[in-house]
Amino acid sequence: MKIDVTQHLTLGAKRTLKAFRLAMFEALSEKGFDKITVNDICKKSEYPRATFYNYFDDKFDLLQYLWSYIGKDILDKIPKNGDEEDGIVKIFNLLLEFFNDHQELLINITKNNGSDSHLWHSMSGYLRHEANILIYNYCKENNQVKVPVKLLARFYSDLIIAVLEWCLFEQPDIDVDTADEYLISLLNGGLNA
Amino acid sequence: MKIDVTQHLTLGAKRTLKAFRLAMFEALSEKGFDKITVNDICKKSEYPRATFYNYFDDKFDLLQYLWSYIGKDILDKIPKNGDEEDGIVKIFNLLLEFFNDHQELLINITKNNGSDSHLWHSMSGYLRHEANILIYNYCKENNQVKVPVKLLARFYSDLIIAVLEWCLFEQPDIDVDTADEYLISLLNGGLNA
DNA sequence: GTTGTATTTTGACAGTTGTCAATTATTTTA
DNA sequence: TAAAATAATTGACAACTGTCAAAATACAAC
Incomplete structure (x- = not known):
């Protein structure tokens, strides 16, 4: 990840992270992970590619973040x-x-x-x-x-x-x-x- | 892998496989795996990219093949x-x-x-x-x-x-x-x- | 409100990826 | 050996990747 999600996040950052999270989640219900491209995520979330790369290294990185977000519920x-x-x-x-x-x-x-x-x-x-x-x-x-x-x-x-x-x-x-x-x-x- | 290495291989196929194997091995001693590109392998082995993709799906696939080649010694x-x-x-x-x-x-x-x-x-x-x-x-x-x-x-x-x-x-x-x-x-x- | 600072977003770029149909080389058969 | 069949190689292509410096936006202090 390019940013530290454990630190305080601005409204904008939260909004953007949420959009990417939801986009990946939606994409996963439609096709296999290896067929999903960063372009797909960006189309769904309506952000340009460069914005994606401000937050994540690649699609694997976003996936990792998605798990950690979902995982909070269990770990608590x-x-x-x-x-x-x-x-x-x-x-x-x-x-x-x-x-x-x-x-x-x-x-x-x-x-x-x-x-x-x-x-x-x-x-x-x-x-x-x-x-x-x-x-x-x-x-x-x-x-x-x-x-x-x-x-x-x-x-x-x-x-x-x-x-x-x-x-x-x-x-x-x-x-x-x-x-x-x-x-x-x-x-x-x-x-x- | 695109071909079955357990079946009989022609001279040409053996030659090409060996070139890619050696190229990957050499590349690994020079830089990290994630920095190695298919282009690097092809430059070293002196084969065009398309030939690479006749044998392997991607660089991960070549790596897998390299391990199985090296691993024969142990498994026997x-x-x-x-x-x-x-x-x-x-x-x-x-x-x-x-x-x-x-x-x-x-x-x-x-x-x-x-x-x-x-x-x-x-x-x-x-x-x-x-x-x-x-x-x-x-x-x-x-x-x-x-x-x-x-x-x-x-x-x-x-x-x-x-x-x-x-x-x-x-x-x-x-x-x-x-x-x-x-x-x-x-x-x-x-x-x- | 205005100014200055920090953050977020963006388009454009150079390099990489994987695929194709066409070409070339090799092996087999007669 | 020559022709036929099979296998290997190739260049060119369209799409995807990750990065940059510039632009836009949000935020703070005065």
């Missing part, structure tokens, strides 16, 4: 500290719940794009990153493990995303209890669980 | 079946060994690109994919686990890449035994290990 619900295992399961359940509550978003993500598309990769990458930060905070107090905390947090966030992807794309009709069972099984070691 | 060494845990550790050790033996490759990957760059993501994505196929074959006989085999294999390949990345970028002077310890700890459940 997650407790900032607590027990490791509980925290991990909690994050996972909130993510699963979020996608159940936003079926239409998931449909847009998969409609014109495969589950291996850039679109899902970009979103899951964002979620993994945010989960990683939260989990690192859960883990950093715990010095009893043999493994470096940063690696441990990475391991947990990878796991959450893996099970989430499984539930969304491979077994969409799964119930929460079974999903949690999968997660906890792997959390406690895949082999002997 | 890995036993095609065996015990789960042993197999996973074996794959991990071969990957670690490979990068120790090819320091200059790793340097090229990191020199003009961060560890979070497209370049490493592309390579690790390829390795994860290949590891996943091998591990799936190890696991598919084992019906005693609660978790779907496909998810289990995904979990293991994610884990291998996570520990590999840790060893290459966060703790480059790590010894193999410590690395294996990390891997096995996480394999047996991060929390109670």
Whole structure:
């Protein structure tokens, strides 16, 4: 991003950001992400290309911003500290719940794009990153493990995303209890669980 | 890829593929992947752009092909079946060994690109994919686990890449035994290990 | 309200991308 | 070896990308 959205934004900047956000969201419901051009976004938002590049590096950058905007809703619900295992399961359940509550978003993500598309990769990458930060905070107090905390947090966030992807794309009709069972099984070691 | 490199290739096709492979490899040692253009590759290989597009969709596609070409060396060494845990550790050790033996490759990957760059993501994505196929074959006989085999294999390949990345970028002077310890700890459940 | 400053918007540009039908080279067959 | 068939190469094209310095707008202080 060319600007810092965590700082104070002028009315104009807010208006423009919103227009680009909505334009991308609309475009995503119409065609695959790789077919969407910056020109498409600019036509929809009625801004010239140069304005787009005042805010974003490219269309990937806008997508990233879109996820972070949507993601605020989920992240606010997650407790900032607590027990490791509980925290991990909690994050996972909130993510699963979020996608159940936003079926239409998931449909847009998969409609014109495969589950291996850039679109899902970009979103899951964002979620993994945010989960990683939260989990690192859960883990950093715990010095009893043999493994470096940063690696441990990475391991947990990878796991959450893996099970989430499984539930969304491979077994969409799964119930929460079974999903949690999968997660906890792997959390406690895949082999002997 | 526009052509199937597993099928028989004519002399001309082999010659051209090699030229593009070498051109990309050389370009990577000179600048960051995102700064490399198809034009650069074509200048180096002395082929016109249109020829490039007869073989590859884009520069990402060529990169993918480059990894698969380089990766043949590693993959051939890995036993095609065996015990789960042993197999996973074996794959991990071969990957670690490979990068120790090819320091200059790793340097090229990191020199003009961060560890979070497209370049490493592309390579690790390829390795994860290949590891996943091998591990799936190890696991598919084992019906005693609660978790779907496909998810289990995904979990293991994610884990291998996570520990590999840790060893290459966060703790480059790590010894193999410590690395294996990390891997096995996480394999047996991060929390109670 | 006017002035000056900072921010946002803009059109135009040079370079890059991916595709096409036409050309050239290579291999196969007779 | 010559003709036919197949495969590889090519230049030219239209569309897209990202950047710039100039213009327009919003905002603050007086």
